[in-house]
Amino acid sequence: MLALFACILFTAFLEMAGVASIMPFMAVVANPGFIQNNSVMLEIGRFLGIADSRSYVISLGVLALCLLVAGNFFAAFTSAFVVRTGARLNQSISHRLLAAYLYRPYELFLTDNSSRLNRNILHEVYNVVFQVMTPALNVAARLASACSLVLLMLLVKPVLSTFVVAMLGGFYAMIYLMARKILKWNGERYLKSNRELAGIVSEALGGVKEIKVFGREFEYLDRFDEPARRVAYGQTIGAVVPQMPRYLMEVISFGGVILLVILYLATGREITTVMPLITLYAVAGYRLMPSLQQIFAGITQIRFSLPALNLLCADLTEAPQISPTDRDNSKIDPLPFNEEVKLEGVTYRYPGGNSNALDGVSLRIPANSTVALVGESGSGKSTLVDLLLGLLKIRDGAVLVDNIPVTGENIVSWQRNVGYVPQSIFLSDDTITRNIAFGVSSGQIDHAAVQKAAEQANLHGFIENELPDGYGTVIGERGVRISGGQRQRIGIARALYHDPKVLILDEATSALDGITENAVLEAMQNLAHKKTIIIVAHRFSSVRNSDCIFLLDQGKIAAQGTYDELMGASAMFRAMSGVTDDNG
Ligand SMILES: Nc1ncnc2c1ncn2[C@@H]1O[C@H](COP(=O)(O)OP(=O)(O)O)[C@@H](O)[C@H]1O
Ligand SMILES: [Mg+2]
Incomplete structure (x- = not known):
């Protein structure tokens, strides 16, 4: 100047x-x-x-x-x-x-x-x-x-x-x-x-x-x-x-x-x-x-x-001063997680919202268990998941990982444990490999980890046998068309690429038909008890095998237990399972 x-x-x-x-x-x-x-x-x-x-x-x-x-x-x-x-x-x-x-x-x-x-x-x-x-x-x-x-x-x-x-x-x-x-x-x-x-x-x-x-x-x-x-x-x-x-x-x-x-x-x-x-x-x-x-x-x-x-x-003026050393999350050690993650009295209201999306929710998820969150649309399932992911800030209540509260300081370290599969997967116009190792610069992609993630997501066979260039096939908007089920499995492989201890699926299979959903859920079954899996689901068929199901209603936990326990104890759960089963 x-x-x-x-x-x-x-x-x-x-x-x-x-x-x-x-x-x-x-x-x-x-x-x-x-x-x-x-x-x-x-x-x-x-x-x-x-x-x-x-x-x-x-x-x-x-x-x-x-x-x-x-x-x-x-x-x-x-x-x-x-x-x-x-x-x-x-x-x-x-x-x-x-x-x-x-x-x-x-x-x-x-x-x-x-x-x-x-x-x-x-x-x-x-x-x-x-x-x-x-x-x-x-x-x-x-x-x-x-x-x-x-x-x-x-x-x-x-x-x-x-x-x-x-x-x-x-x-x-x-x-x-x-x-x-x-x-x-x-x-x-x-x-x-x-x-x-x-x-x-x-x-x-x-x-x-x-x-x-x-x-x-x-x-x-x-x-x-x-x-x-x-x-x-x-x-x-x-x-x-x-x-x-x-x-x-x-x-x-x-x-x-x-x-x-x-x-x-x-x-x-x-x-x-x-x-x-x-x-x-x-x-x-x-x-x-x-x-x-x-x-x-x-x-x-x-x-x-x-x-x-x-x-x-x-x-x-919002631009943060990020020092080059904290730029790369992969250099931050994951928060130790061996026993359980707990929510204690978590209440959340969206900015500008006029009622609480979550209202005093407490629950416990043991490590390596598979839990499900069910409930009507708008009952607060995604809100709960986004709080667990650290996307939304906890203002009321606490999330505890092995009894250590997750705060602004250690949130990144907690996130290193978590893989997330949203309802709709964003695919970039790029190869399968790069879509699985999403956001990783090409020189740093671990190809063995990509393949392992694809195998865990039941995707490896499809990639090798049916795609013209295998892992190098370009998919996405201008690439090879892939089906909804494959799309979701790419999302799962993406979440698994970093080998997280916790896998969270927010209605990841809701848009799929029953048969395709089963194929995706089968992939999840392979991971059961190896990882902590949190599934948000609409269809009750997909949560039957969970160790514990939480039924949410208007931002509160209305009931919890195994599928059979809830079928016995909760009229709401029964009613919902009836309704959703009828509607597919
Ligand atoms: N971005 C937002 N702003 C304001 N309110 C929201 C927002 N997202 C969700 N909500 C409200 O929070 C409540 C819970 O929503 P959500 O957690 O998405 O439910 P679910 O995932 O169970 O369908 C709903 O009443 C919804 O209207
Ligand atoms: Mg939702």
Whole structure:
């Protein structure tokens, strides 16, 4: 950053020197007697040992030429430097933003939508950098060169320069003041409309199946139009306003020079006496005007994009300071777990929720047992699981692992014990291997562990015999289609890859048909009593073999015991088993 500012200042200095050197050159060309009449120039000539005026002129010309080349060379260099600095900034800010989002507590993801986060990282950062930060740097650069030029003009001709500078500057300032409100309004509206658009597009493409079935395509197209029109309008204002004053200013300043010449000629005065001055103003105008124009354009652009910057700043301040040593969870030792995990009086309410999702739940899960959580939809099963996973923060009650409470400090260490299979498995467009060793960089994948996990998930035979490239087969959105049962088993293999002591399945088989579910559950049977298995299930057939079943009702444990015990003791359990069995 410091080097950049040094470059900016040096460029400004060279530009000024270039302009300054043209003046004596033009003066001498216009009037060769000038040297003899000017004591300063005579002194310089004597000092440098240049005797005749002809070589003096040539020297001056060469000097002016050199300064011109150097000035423009540095200006080009500086502008490239500014762009590069911006691009680097873009890179580092999006990285920090992604970090800020990823390290957020999971609870915040419940209330934020992912298309917004996505957009922020991929688009808003870019916008902010190239529409706020680079313009700001450009404004600084232009300001430096404008100031040095103004200084030069003031030195040469104080009164006239003050007038010219005040007029040009005042004109721009006036336009800016007039446009400021519009620009602010426009910037905010643009941002809002853009976000609206992103929401519509992600909804339309995300729900494409339902939309097609209901024949609602036109609905989304219609909804797209209005914000899209506002975005287009906003872009127009944002781009046009900064450019507008330029045309008028060009007329005013160059017109002024022409008028001055006409005035001198008309009044019969000698044009050669004002020639250097006119040159100075032509050049200064030529240099100063674009600077002023760019300062104006930069500031209006910043105004336009400021709302986006403010939004990002708020998110960026969340960015955690992660030291490289805690970055990799695999270096943290798992929390010892040999006896049991217990919940004691756990109560949880979602942010913004108006009743408790879990209400004073206490339960005990012995190590290497298989337990099931059953209950109606909305009874709190997933909430309980997410608390156990450490995704939701325990505020009331405690989770104890071998009697050690799980807290913010040791949560990561507890999570190292846990494998999790959600209801819908996210498959990336990648090979089977990489989908099983999910999130592990390719160099660090343990292929033996991948295969072992696949075997445990009853997937190995399928991969070897039926997929064209075995473990290297690309699956996912653009890859080989796989069935729902295989998808879930990839999820199980993924959870097993790190060989966790605890395996949690939250309705992992609910979307499967009975036969496929049985195949998946069979894989679980192989692990019974080797790992602690917690199954959340809808269908009672899948929990029959559990060592203990917890029946949840409205956030409370309504009953617990083995399948047979519950069938005998709980009317609710009986009723539910009847209902769910009927419905398949
Ligand atoms: N993100 C959320 N925000 C607010 N309330 C939620 C959220 N997720 C779940 N709930 C509420 O918490 C209760 C328990 O939900 P959940 O644990 O998902 O039930 P289950 O998994 O048994 O179907 C429900 O009443 C549900 O409405
Ligand atoms: Mg659930």
